Amino acid sequence: MNNIADEIIFADAQLTDLPFIVEVYNQTIASRMVTADTSPITVNDRLEWFNAHNAQTRPLWLIKYNNQPCGWISLSTFYGRPAYAKTVELSLYIHQEFRGKKIGQQAVMAVEQFARKNKIETILSFIFAHNQPSISLFEKLGYSKYGHLPNIAELDDIKRDLVILGKAITA
Template sequence: MITYSNATLDDLPFIVEVYNSTIASRMVTADTAPVTIQSKLDWFYQHNPQNRPLWLIKYQNQACGWVSLSSFYGRPAYHKTVEISLYVHQDFRGKGIGQFMVTAIEQFAGKVGIEAILSYVFGHNLPSIKLFTKLQYQQWGLFPAVAELDSVPRDLVILGKHLN
């Protein structure tokens, strides 16, 4: 059973732990060294339950990941567009959690007036591209070789979906 709730400050150490666990793969984040809880405080406080949620995900009552919606580009004209972030602990992948949570947060977003969701994914992160494509996200942008991970140029793909 998959459940979720608004993350609290007490959840931040786990959120950071899951995030940091993805860094070594060089598939998920552009960070190349672990981040600290302190460095993520401002990011944490940019979320709110009204329209920019940060949810802790549980699978069979065990914390397994998080999902969030963040403001896109920081200008008022884009207030109905958000960026989704989804991180599932490696021990819980392949259980349908990602698909369940993207669908749940899309339903939430539609109810609070969000009209478009963007996902920023490295071009070589095929599992994430497959997940979002399965959920009818389309490629809205491609930034070739804009990132470098361990001396390897990497593409950034922007996947998007209109909710209306």
């Protein structure tokens, strides 16, 4: 039996991958568990975000499972001030047909390896408090609660809490 890690490839996302990235992102909107967007976005909506990534310090990776695109993971600048340069925000989205295969776990571990090699010291993930699957994934990988922001989002007239999970990355 193959190890799942052997079946997963991470590649720097290309502009031609952006429609797939947007498709996967849009799949999560209706659940009201993953993103604060309330209606689908377009490729054009994400161009500036896409261009803010770079392979050297803030990657956006397309995830392939058995050579088929299955999701994406990115590191983004946290807060935009120089003092936070060694802290990043992690975003992870898996296509609905590929969830439950431990792809997310492998993706987070790969990003942590990248962080160690690139002098990133802290990884943060912003997760709605009611998104227990994502919270469980990050806690399983050693992330702990760095913050809890009560009632700061409203989705379909329901106030939602945001939890910040973080992990110190050591060499």
